[in-house]
Amino acid sequence: MLQSETGFRLLKGHLDRAAQAALVEAVLARVDRSPLFTPAMPRTGRKMSVRMTNFGPLGWVTDKDRGYRYQAAHPVTGEAWPNLPQALFDLWEAVSGWPDPPEACLVNWYGPGARLGQHIDADEDAKFAPVVSVSLGDSAKFRLGGPTPKGPTTSLTLDSGDVVVLAGPARRFRHGVDRIYPGTSTLLPPGWRPGRINLTLRRVTKGQAGQAGDRGTQPA
Template sequence: MRNLSLALEDTAPAPDLPEGLFWQKQALDLAAQKRVWGALQQVLDAAPPAQNRTKGGGMTSAAMTNCGQAGWWSDPKGYRYVTANPATGQPWPQFPDAFIEIVQRVTAKSPWPDFAPDACLVNFYGPGAKMGLHQDKDERDFTQPIITICLGDAADFLGGGFARSDKAQNLVVRSGDVLVMGGASRMRFHGIRKIYPGTSPLPDIAGRYSLTFRKAL
């Protein structure tokens, strides 16, 4: 049976979002999601996602990989962007054309029509995976937004405040949704509370991918 609480969430009115946080529900129809998935598979083949070690000595719950000129990396030395995959020494795979087209389409009518990402951190959440509340602050230019494409299972996205302890808003995001965090919301804490296994409209995806586009360098 599909998750009942998720079905109920669907009928809830869209919540008010703070300035700079945009949630474009179903920005990608199923055909566009399939195209992104096809392109993503090439990235995953070239740079398979893996759980990374953290500064604190643990492991990331989500598995990660990157494409673009730079990739976000975590290991006991800390968090940073690197231009080659430390696991292989190879450059990260280039952005597939499908990614560039989607980002351009999404940003065209946004406050950041000239957004030119140079990094895409891809997170993969299997059953039980999550991501704690954090700020994205390893990029050089905080005037540029972070744009996230959701693919696969639905998830609880937490949009918090500017302190980790601030109350967070829960958005149930689905495959094809796009989130933009920019401007006044660029430095908000955010995270993934849980995913809803078995809710992916793409039968080949068991779990959730988030494609997070950044201007890192």
């Protein structure tokens, strides 16, 4: 939908309601056995307001003692993360333009008061691979900046079914979630938690695209 030379793309309404509902079903079934955990900031131990889990061979976690990292096991249960739903492989193939499959799907649940401060994704060895994000449930105020801690930011509303791609230079842009707009979607089943689920697909390790000779190049 919105295409730009920065590598930022907002695919407004990329997933229709049926596709969103099918994805939610796949997500909730996996969250049942890989429960949401409460991440904590490195050093301070301050708890984040967003709750998380992961799918795929690797998952992003953080805690006071060991900080930000990817690991193969759930930090609470010690079990391997559930597999990635096929629909997410398909989405990655459709929008990422990257030759290697995703290895991590970070599942972020934002309750009505949750936020995520401005940050730059930097924990992946595959630092040139795009990041693909899917919004499900309540709308969110998303803020996108540039590559430096200073500089202007712009805010965008992300609605259920929207897909965001951060590729090229935008892969290293600051971004965060200022707030959730409670009650703006009926997608999440009554009886589950209210709010927003964001799925973020990432390539973590260097694959074919990370071999010597084509570092940093964008595949056709």
